[in-house]
Amino acid sequence: MILTEKEKEKLHKAILSYLRSxxxxxxxxxxxxxxxxxxxxxxxxxxEKKWSxxxxxxxxxxxxxxxxxxxxxxxxxxxxxxxxxxxxxASENLPRAPEKFNLLGHREPVTSLSFxxxxxxxxxxxxxxxxxxxxYENGNLEKILKGHTATVNCVAFExxxxxxxxxxxxxxxxxxxxxESFECTKxxxxxxxxxxxxxxxxxxxxxxSSSRDHSIKLWEVSTGxxxxxxxxxxxxxxxxxxxxxxxxxxxxSNDETIIIWGxxxxxxxxxxxxxxxxxxxxxxANKEAIAVLLTSKNRSVEEEKRGKNPEFIAxxxxxxxxxxxxxxxxNCMIHLRGHDNWVKTVLFHPxxxxxxxxxxxxxxxxxxxxSGSCNKKLLDSHTHFILCIAxxxxxxxxxxxxxxxxxxxxECR
Numbered sequence: 259m260i261l262t263e264k265e266k267e268k269l270h271k272a273i274l275s276y277l278r279s280x281x282x283x284x285x286x287x288x289x290x291x292x293x294x295x296x297x298x299x300x301x302x303x304x305x306e307k308k309w310s311x312x313x314x315x316x317x318x319x320x321x322x323x324x325x326x327x328x329x330x331x332x333x334x335x336x337x338x339x340x341x342x343x344x345x346x347x348a349s350e351n352l353p354r355a356p357e358k359f360n361l362l363g364h365r366e367p368v369t370s371l372s373f374x375x376x377x378x379x380x381x382x383x384x385x386x387x388x389x390x391x392x393x394y395e396n397g398n399l400e401k402i403l404k405g406h407t408a409t410v411n412c413v414a415f416e417x418x419x420x421x422x423x424x425x426x427x428x429x430x431x432x433x434x435x436x437x438e439s440f441e442c443t444k445x446x447x448x449x450x451x452x453x454x455x456x457x458x459x460x461x462x463x464x465x466x467s468s469s470r471d472h473s474i475k476l477w478e479v480s481t482g483x484x485x486x487x488x489x490x491x492x493x494x495x496x497x498x499x500x501x502x503x504x505x506x507x508x509x510x511s512n513d514e515t516i517i518i519w520g521x522x523x524x525x526x527x528x529x530x531x532x533x534x535x536x537x538x539x540x541x542x543a544n545k546e547a548i549a550v551l552l553t554s555k556n557r558s559v560e561e562e563k564r565g566k567n568p569e570f571i572a573x574x575x576x577x578x579x580x581x582x583x584x585x586x587x588x589n590c591m592i593h594l595r596g597h598d599n600w601v602k603t604v605l606f607h608p609x610x611x612x613x614x615x616x617x618x619x620x621x622x623x624x625x626x627x628x629s630g631s632c633n634k635k636l637l638d639s640h641t642h643f644i645l646c647i648a649x650x651x652x653x654x655x656x657x658x659x660x661x662x663x664x665x666x667x668x669e670c671r
Contacts, residue, residue, distance in 0.1 A: 353624070364665075367645060369410060370382065371648035371665070375419070379400060388410065410427045422479070424456045448484045455498045465479060466507055476488075491515070542570070568584075572604045576600045578599065580613065602644060613627060
Protein backbone atom coordinates (compact mmCIF):
# COMPACT_ATOMS: atom_id res chain seq x y z
CA MET A 259 0.00 0.00 0.00
CA ILE A 260 1.43 3.42 -1.02
CA LEU A 261 0.87 6.32 1.38
CA THR A 262 0.71 9.99 0.45
CA GLU A 263 3.18 12.38 2.09
CA LYS A 264 0.44 13.64 4.44
CA GLU A 265 -0.52 10.11 5.44
CA LYS A 266 3.14 9.25 6.07
CA GLU A 267 3.49 12.31 8.29
CA LYS A 268 0.42 11.32 10.36
CA LEU A 269 1.69 7.76 10.71
CA HIS A 270 5.16 8.89 11.81
CA LYS A 271 3.68 11.25 14.41
CA ALA A 272 1.44 8.48 15.74
CA ILE A 273 4.43 6.12 16.05
CA LEU A 274 6.53 8.76 17.79
CA SER A 275 3.69 9.58 20.17
CA TYR A 276 3.33 5.89 21.04
CA LEU A 277 7.08 5.42 21.61
CA ARG A 278 7.15 8.37 24.02
CA SER A 279 4.06 7.23 25.93
CA UNK A 280 5.59 3.76 26.25
CA UNK A 281 8.76 5.22 27.80
CA UNK A 282 11.00 4.25 24.86
CA UNK A 283 12.80 7.61 24.91
CA UNK A 284 15.98 6.55 23.07
CA UNK A 285 14.03 4.91 20.26
CA UNK A 286 11.69 7.91 20.11
CA UNK A 287 14.60 10.34 19.84
CA UNK A 288 16.27 8.34 17.09
CA UNK A 289 13.01 7.91 15.17
CA UNK A 290 12.19 11.64 15.48
CA UNK A 291 15.53 12.60 13.92
CA UNK A 292 15.45 10.01 11.11
CA UNK A 293 11.81 10.76 10.19
CA UNK A 294 12.37 14.52 10.51
CA UNK A 295 9.17 15.02 12.54
CA UNK A 296 8.08 18.51 13.53
CA UNK A 297 4.92 20.06 15.01
CA UNK A 298 2.23 18.73 17.36
CA UNK A 299 2.04 14.93 17.69
CA UNK A 300 -1.57 14.55 18.73
CA UNK A 301 -3.05 12.06 21.27
CA UNK A 302 -0.63 9.47 22.68
CA UNK A 303 -3.11 6.60 22.17
CA UNK A 304 -3.97 7.30 18.53
CA UNK A 305 -1.83 4.39 17.26
CA GLU A 306 -3.44 1.92 19.71
CA LYS A 307 -6.91 3.07 18.66
CA LYS A 308 -6.05 2.63 14.98
CA TRP A 309 -4.64 -0.84 15.72
CA SER A 310 -7.80 -1.85 17.62
CA UNK A 311 -9.93 -0.64 14.72
CA UNK A 312 -7.93 -2.79 12.31
CA UNK A 313 -8.36 -5.89 14.51
CA UNK A 314 -12.12 -5.33 14.76
CA UNK A 315 -12.30 -4.86 11.00
CA UNK A 316 -10.38 -8.10 10.43
CA UNK A 317 -12.80 -9.97 12.72
CA UNK A 318 -15.76 -8.53 10.84
CA UNK A 319 -14.22 -9.55 7.51
CA UNK A 320 -13.70 -13.11 8.79
CA UNK A 321 -17.31 -13.27 10.03
CA UNK A 322 -18.64 -12.06 6.69
CA UNK A 323 -16.39 -14.53 4.84
CA UNK A 324 -17.88 -17.36 6.93
CA UNK A 325 -21.39 -16.25 5.96
CA UNK A 326 -20.39 -16.04 2.27
CA UNK A 327 -18.93 -19.57 2.39
CA UNK A 328 -22.15 -20.91 3.93
CA UNK A 329 -24.29 -19.16 1.35
CA UNK A 330 -22.14 -20.65 -1.42
CA UNK A 331 -22.60 -24.10 0.14
CA UNK A 332 -26.36 -23.61 0.21
CA UNK A 333 -26.37 -22.43 -3.42
CA UNK A 334 -24.58 -25.62 -4.42
CA UNK A 335 -27.05 -27.72 -2.45
CA UNK A 336 -30.15 -26.07 -3.86
CA UNK A 337 -28.84 -25.95 -7.40
CA UNK A 338 -29.18 -23.37 -10.18
CA UNK A 339 -32.45 -21.53 -10.52
CA UNK A 340 -33.46 -21.84 -6.87
CA UNK A 341 -33.40 -18.89 -4.51
CA UNK A 342 -32.38 -19.04 -0.88
CA UNK A 343 -35.58 -17.16 -0.08
CA UNK A 344 -37.80 -19.90 -1.50
CA UNK A 345 -40.59 -21.00 0.82
CA UNK A 346 -39.04 -24.46 1.16
CA UNK A 347 -35.80 -22.93 2.44
CA ALA A 348 -37.51 -20.51 4.77
CA SER A 349 -39.28 -23.29 6.62
CA GLU A 350 -36.20 -25.42 7.30
CA ASN A 351 -35.01 -23.55 10.41
CA LEU A 352 -31.44 -24.81 10.29
CA PRO A 353 -28.66 -23.42 12.53
CA ARG A 354 -26.62 -20.68 10.95
CA ALA A 355 -23.37 -18.95 11.92
CA PRO A 356 -22.40 -16.77 13.57
CA GLU A 357 -23.80 -17.76 16.95
CA LYS A 358 -26.29 -15.49 18.69
CA PHE A 359 -24.61 -15.88 22.10
CA ASN A 360 -21.36 -17.34 23.39
CA LEU A 361 -22.10 -18.03 27.06
CA LEU A 362 -19.21 -18.37 29.51
CA GLY A 363 -19.34 -19.26 33.19
CA HIS A 364 -18.69 -22.97 33.61
CA ARG A 365 -15.18 -23.69 34.87
CA GLU A 366 -14.95 -27.12 33.22
CA PRO A 367 -16.38 -28.82 30.07
CA VAL A 368 -20.13 -28.58 29.45
CA THR A 369 -21.67 -32.05 29.51
CA SER A 370 -25.42 -31.64 28.88
CA LEU A 371 -28.11 -29.13 27.84
CA SER A 372 -31.89 -29.10 28.25
CA PHE A 373 -34.43 -26.46 27.12
CA UNK A 374 -37.42 -25.67 29.33
CA UNK A 375 -40.70 -26.73 27.63
CA UNK A 376 -42.48 -23.45 28.51
CA UNK A 377 -40.13 -20.64 29.58
CA UNK A 378 -37.32 -19.00 27.59
CA UNK A 379 -34.60 -20.67 29.63
CA UNK A 380 -32.36 -23.71 29.46
CA UNK A 381 -30.17 -25.64 31.87
CA UNK A 382 -26.58 -26.75 31.42
CA UNK A 383 -24.45 -29.17 33.39
CA UNK A 384 -20.70 -29.38 33.68
CA UNK A 385 -17.72 -31.26 34.98
CA UNK A 386 -17.37 -28.41 37.50
CA UNK A 387 -20.22 -30.03 39.49
CA UNK A 388 -22.73 -27.23 38.86
CA UNK A 389 -25.98 -26.77 36.97
CA UNK A 390 -26.55 -23.35 35.44
CA UNK A 391 -29.82 -21.86 34.25
CA UNK A 392 -29.66 -19.35 31.39
CA UNK A 393 -32.09 -17.03 29.61
CA TYR A 394 -31.65 -17.70 25.90
CA GLU A 395 -33.38 -14.46 24.86
CA ASN A 396 -30.79 -12.16 26.43
CA GLY A 397 -27.94 -14.56 27.24
CA ASN A 398 -28.05 -13.86 30.99
CA LEU A 399 -27.22 -16.36 33.71
CA GLU A 400 -30.31 -16.76 35.90
CA LYS A 401 -29.31 -19.27 38.58
CA ILE A 402 -26.59 -21.69 39.68
CA LEU A 403 -27.72 -24.97 41.27
CA LYS A 404 -25.17 -26.63 43.52
CA GLY A 405 -25.53 -29.94 45.29
CA HIS A 406 -23.58 -32.56 43.37
CA THR A 407 -20.03 -33.20 44.51
CA ALA A 408 -18.61 -34.41 41.18
CA THR A 409 -19.14 -34.08 37.42
CA VAL A 410 -22.80 -33.55 36.50
CA ASN A 411 -23.29 -35.75 33.45
CA CYS A 412 -26.87 -35.00 32.43
CA VAL A 413 -29.82 -32.66 33.07
CA ALA A 414 -33.39 -32.95 31.80
CA PHE A 415 -36.57 -30.95 32.33
CA GLU A 416 -39.92 -32.60 32.98
CA UNK A 417 -41.32 -32.47 29.41
CA UNK A 418 -44.83 -31.08 30.03
CA UNK A 419 -44.69 -28.16 32.48
CA UNK A 420 -41.01 -28.07 33.33
CA UNK A 421 -41.74 -27.74 37.06
CA UNK A 422 -39.06 -30.35 37.79
CA UNK A 423 -35.47 -30.76 36.69
CA UNK A 424 -33.55 -34.01 37.08
CA UNK A 425 -29.77 -34.34 37.16
CA UNK A 426 -27.25 -37.15 37.59
CA UNK A 427 -23.57 -37.16 38.42
CA UNK A 428 -20.36 -39.05 38.96
CA UNK A 429 -21.09 -38.83 42.70
CA UNK A 430 -23.47 -41.82 42.15
CA UNK A 431 -26.58 -39.71 42.84
CA UNK A 432 -29.65 -38.49 40.98
CA UNK A 433 -31.26 -35.24 42.13
CA UNK A 434 -34.75 -33.91 41.49
CA UNK A 435 -35.03 -30.12 41.65
CA UNK A 436 -38.16 -28.02 42.13
CA UNK A 437 -37.83 -25.46 39.39
CA GLU A 438 -39.96 -22.85 41.13
CA SER A 439 -37.96 -22.76 44.36
CA PHE A 440 -34.69 -24.01 42.81
CA GLU A 441 -34.38 -26.46 45.71
CA CYS A 442 -33.37 -30.11 45.54
CA THR A 443 -36.44 -32.02 46.75
CA LYS A 444 -35.12 -35.58 46.39
CA UNK A 445 -31.77 -37.31 46.09
CA UNK A 446 -31.94 -40.84 44.67
CA UNK A 447 -29.32 -43.46 45.47
CA UNK A 448 -29.05 -46.95 44.03
CA UNK A 449 -26.40 -47.02 41.32
CA UNK A 450 -22.98 -48.37 42.26
CA UNK A 451 -20.97 -46.23 39.83
CA UNK A 452 -21.00 -43.02 37.77
CA UNK A 453 -24.59 -42.18 36.68
CA UNK A 454 -24.31 -41.19 33.03
CA UNK A 455 -27.80 -40.26 31.85
CA UNK A 456 -31.31 -39.42 33.12
CA UNK A 457 -34.55 -39.04 31.15
CA UNK A 458 -38.15 -38.30 32.12
CA UNK A 459 -40.83 -40.48 30.58
CA UNK A 460 -43.30 -38.41 28.47
CA UNK A 461 -45.93 -38.31 31.25
CA UNK A 462 -43.36 -36.93 33.68
CA UNK A 463 -44.16 -39.47 36.41
CA UNK A 464 -41.09 -41.71 36.04
CA UNK A 465 -37.38 -41.24 35.43
CA UNK A 466 -34.95 -43.58 33.70
CA SER A 467 -31.26 -43.57 34.61
CA SER A 468 -28.20 -45.35 33.23
CA SER A 469 -24.83 -45.96 34.82
CA ARG A 470 -21.30 -47.21 34.52
CA ASP A 471 -22.42 -50.08 36.78
CA HIS A 472 -23.96 -51.59 33.56
CA SER A 473 -27.55 -51.09 34.79
CA ILE A 474 -30.61 -49.00 33.91
CA LYS A 475 -33.11 -48.08 36.62
CA LEU A 476 -36.70 -46.84 36.58
CA TRP A 477 -37.62 -44.41 39.37
CA GLU A 478 -41.01 -43.17 40.53
CA VAL A 479 -40.90 -39.37 40.79
CA SER A 480 -43.50 -39.00 43.55
CA THR A 481 -41.80 -41.40 45.98
CA GLY A 482 -38.21 -41.52 44.74
CA UNK A 483 -38.35 -45.34 44.81
CA UNK A 484 -36.58 -47.54 42.26
CA UNK A 485 -39.34 -49.59 40.57
CA UNK A 486 -37.30 -51.70 38.13
CA UNK A 487 -33.72 -52.47 37.19
CA UNK A 488 -32.82 -53.49 33.63
CA UNK A 489 -29.72 -55.63 33.15
CA UNK A 490 -28.29 -56.82 29.83
CA UNK A 491 -25.37 -54.57 28.91
CA UNK A 492 -21.97 -55.82 30.03
CA UNK A 493 -20.26 -52.43 29.90
CA UNK A 494 -20.90 -48.79 30.82
CA UNK A 495 -24.40 -47.69 29.70
CA UNK A 496 -23.73 -44.32 28.09
CA UNK A 497 -27.07 -42.91 27.03
CA UNK A 498 -30.84 -43.37 26.96
CA UNK A 499 -33.68 -42.36 24.64
CA UNK A 500 -37.46 -42.69 25.07
CA UNK A 501 -39.97 -42.92 22.23
CA UNK A 502 -42.83 -40.44 21.84
CA UNK A 503 -45.50 -42.41 23.75
CA UNK A 504 -43.18 -43.81 26.41
CA UNK A 505 -43.84 -47.44 25.51
CA UNK A 506 -40.22 -48.09 24.48
CA UNK A 507 -36.81 -46.84 25.47
CA UNK A 508 -33.35 -47.50 24.10
CA UNK A 509 -29.91 -47.68 25.68
CA UNK A 510 -26.40 -47.63 24.22
CA SER A 511 -23.16 -48.76 25.74
CA ASN A 512 -19.42 -49.24 25.66
CA ASP A 513 -20.24 -52.83 24.66
CA GLU A 514 -21.00 -51.45 21.13
CA THR A 515 -24.68 -52.45 21.25
CA ILE A 516 -28.02 -50.66 21.30
CA ILE A 517 -30.82 -52.33 23.24
CA ILE A 518 -34.52 -51.63 22.75
CA TRP A 519 -36.60 -52.22 25.87
CA GLY A 520 -40.30 -52.43 26.56
CA UNK A 521 -41.07 -50.44 29.66
CA UNK A 522 -43.00 -53.23 31.39
CA UNK A 523 -40.57 -56.10 30.83
CA UNK A 524 -37.04 -56.23 32.19
CA UNK A 525 -35.78 -58.40 29.32
CA UNK A 526 -34.56 -56.76 26.08
CA UNK A 527 -37.00 -56.54 23.20
CA UNK A 528 -34.28 -56.12 20.57
CA UNK A 529 -30.47 -55.86 20.44
CA UNK A 530 -28.94 -53.88 17.56
CA UNK A 531 -25.33 -54.60 16.61
CA UNK A 532 -23.16 -53.06 13.94
CA UNK A 533 -21.14 -50.29 15.55
CA UNK A 534 -17.44 -51.05 15.83
CA UNK A 535 -16.71 -48.98 18.90
CA UNK A 536 -18.40 -47.35 21.90
CA UNK A 537 -21.91 -46.06 21.12
CA UNK A 538 -22.14 -42.58 22.68
CA UNK A 539 -25.58 -41.34 21.65
CA UNK A 540 -29.04 -42.46 20.55
CA UNK A 541 -32.30 -40.71 19.65
CA UNK A 542 -35.78 -41.95 18.74
CA ALA A 543 -37.27 -40.41 15.59
CA ASN A 544 -40.15 -38.01 16.19
CA LYS A 545 -43.45 -38.48 14.35
CA GLU A 546 -42.41 -36.14 11.55
CA ALA A 547 -39.14 -38.00 11.00
CA ILE A 548 -40.97 -41.35 11.04
CA ALA A 549 -43.18 -40.13 8.17
CA VAL A 550 -40.12 -38.95 6.19
CA LEU A 551 -38.25 -42.24 6.73
CA LEU A 552 -41.30 -44.32 5.78
CA THR A 553 -41.66 -42.32 2.57
CA SER A 554 -37.99 -42.87 1.76
CA LYS A 555 -38.68 -46.61 2.09
CA ASN A 556 -41.65 -46.26 -0.29
CA ARG A 557 -44.15 -47.17 2.41
CA SER A 558 -46.90 -44.90 3.61
CA VAL A 559 -47.70 -44.27 7.25
CA GLU A 560 -51.14 -45.77 6.71
CA GLU A 561 -49.66 -48.99 5.31
CA GLU A 562 -47.20 -49.26 8.16
CA LYS A 563 -49.85 -48.74 10.80
CA ARG A 564 -51.68 -51.84 9.61
CA GLY A 565 -48.76 -53.83 10.97
CA LYS A 566 -46.51 -52.87 13.86
CA ASN A 567 -46.12 -49.26 14.92
CA PRO A 568 -43.09 -47.91 13.03
CA GLU A 569 -40.10 -46.84 15.11
CA PHE A 570 -36.72 -45.56 13.97
CA ILE A 571 -33.67 -44.72 16.02
CA ALA A 572 -30.41 -42.88 15.28
CA UNK A 573 -27.15 -43.91 16.93
CA UNK A 574 -23.52 -42.82 16.74
CA UNK A 575 -20.27 -42.98 18.64
CA UNK A 576 -16.58 -43.56 18.41
CA UNK A 577 -16.61 -45.30 15.03
CA UNK A 578 -17.60 -41.86 13.58
CA UNK A 579 -20.57 -43.32 11.67
CA UNK A 580 -24.19 -42.30 12.29
CA UNK A 581 -26.66 -45.13 11.76
CA UNK A 582 -30.44 -44.94 11.30
CA UNK A 583 -32.16 -48.16 12.39
CA UNK A 584 -35.57 -49.51 11.47
CA UNK A 585 -36.53 -50.91 14.87
CA UNK A 586 -39.62 -52.64 13.54
CA UNK A 587 -37.66 -54.70 10.99
CA UNK A 588 -34.38 -54.89 12.95
CA ASN A 589 -32.09 -53.48 10.26
CA CYS A 590 -29.78 -50.53 9.69
CA MET A 591 -31.23 -48.58 6.77
CA ILE A 592 -28.93 -45.53 6.52
CA HIS A 593 -25.23 -44.89 7.18
CA LEU A 594 -24.15 -41.24 7.47
CA ARG A 595 -20.42 -40.64 7.07
CA GLY A 596 -18.57 -37.34 7.29
CA HIS A 597 -17.42 -36.64 10.84
CA ASP A 598 -13.67 -36.96 11.37
CA ASN A 599 -13.85 -37.83 15.07
CA TRP A 600 -16.16 -39.31 17.71
CA VAL A 601 -19.81 -38.34 17.32
CA LYS A 602 -21.16 -37.23 20.71
CA THR A 603 -24.83 -36.30 20.19
CA VAL A 604 -27.52 -36.82 17.54
CA LEU A 605 -31.03 -35.39 17.50
CA PHE A 606 -33.91 -35.29 15.04
CA HIS A 607 -34.96 -31.87 13.76
CA PRO A 608 -38.55 -30.90 14.69
CA UNK A 609 -39.50 -30.80 10.99
CA UNK A 610 -38.53 -34.47 10.63
CA UNK A 611 -36.50 -33.76 7.50
CA UNK A 612 -33.08 -33.62 9.12
CA UNK A 613 -30.79 -35.15 11.71
CA UNK A 614 -28.34 -32.88 13.56
CA UNK A 615 -25.07 -34.16 15.02
CA UNK A 616 -22.04 -32.82 16.88
CA UNK A 617 -18.59 -34.29 17.19
CA UNK A 618 -15.12 -34.14 18.65
CA UNK A 619 -14.10 -32.77 15.22
CA UNK A 620 -15.57 -29.43 16.50
CA UNK A 621 -18.32 -29.42 13.89
CA UNK A 622 -22.12 -29.43 13.92
CA UNK A 623 -23.63 -31.13 10.87
CA UNK A 624 -27.13 -31.30 9.44
CA UNK A 625 -28.09 -34.44 7.50
CA UNK A 626 -30.92 -34.78 4.99
CA UNK A 627 -32.85 -37.92 5.95
CA UNK A 628 -34.25 -38.41 2.45
CA SER A 629 -30.98 -38.27 0.51
CA GLY A 630 -28.57 -39.20 3.30
CA SER A 631 -26.35 -36.25 2.36
CA CYS A 632 -24.84 -33.61 4.62
CA ASN A 633 -26.94 -30.51 4.07
CA LYS A 634 -25.00 -28.04 6.25
CA LYS A 635 -21.73 -27.92 8.16
CA LEU A 636 -20.82 -25.54 10.96
CA LEU A 637 -17.09 -26.23 11.04
CA ASP A 638 -14.98 -25.14 14.02
CA SER A 639 -18.15 -24.22 15.88
CA HIS A 640 -16.14 -24.41 19.11
CA THR A 641 -12.43 -24.32 19.84
CA HIS A 642 -12.50 -27.83 21.35
CA PHE A 643 -14.58 -31.04 21.26
CA ILE A 644 -18.36 -30.50 21.15
CA LEU A 645 -19.98 -32.75 23.75
CA CYS A 646 -23.69 -31.92 23.49
CA ILE A 647 -26.39 -30.17 21.49
CA ALA A 648 -30.06 -29.51 22.24
CA UNK A 649 -32.92 -28.13 20.13
CA UNK A 650 -35.50 -25.75 21.56
CA UNK A 651 -38.97 -27.36 21.27
CA UNK A 652 -40.80 -24.01 20.89
CA UNK A 653 -38.46 -21.60 19.15
CA UNK A 654 -35.90 -22.19 16.35
CA UNK A 655 -32.73 -22.29 18.43
CA UNK A 656 -29.92 -24.81 18.81
CA UNK A 657 -27.58 -24.86 21.80
CA UNK A 658 -24.16 -26.53 21.87
CA UNK A 659 -21.75 -27.22 24.73
CA UNK A 660 -18.06 -27.96 24.55
CA UNK A 661 -14.87 -28.97 26.28
CA UNK A 662 -13.85 -25.33 25.77
CA UNK A 663 -16.31 -24.58 28.67
CA UNK A 664 -18.56 -22.43 26.48
CA UNK A 665 -22.20 -22.74 25.42
CA UNK A 666 -23.25 -21.31 22.07
CA UNK A 667 -26.77 -20.41 20.99
CA UNK A 668 -27.42 -20.71 17.26
CA GLU A 669 -30.42 -19.14 15.59
CA CYS A 670 -32.15 -21.41 13.10
CA ARG A 671 -33.40 -19.76 9.93
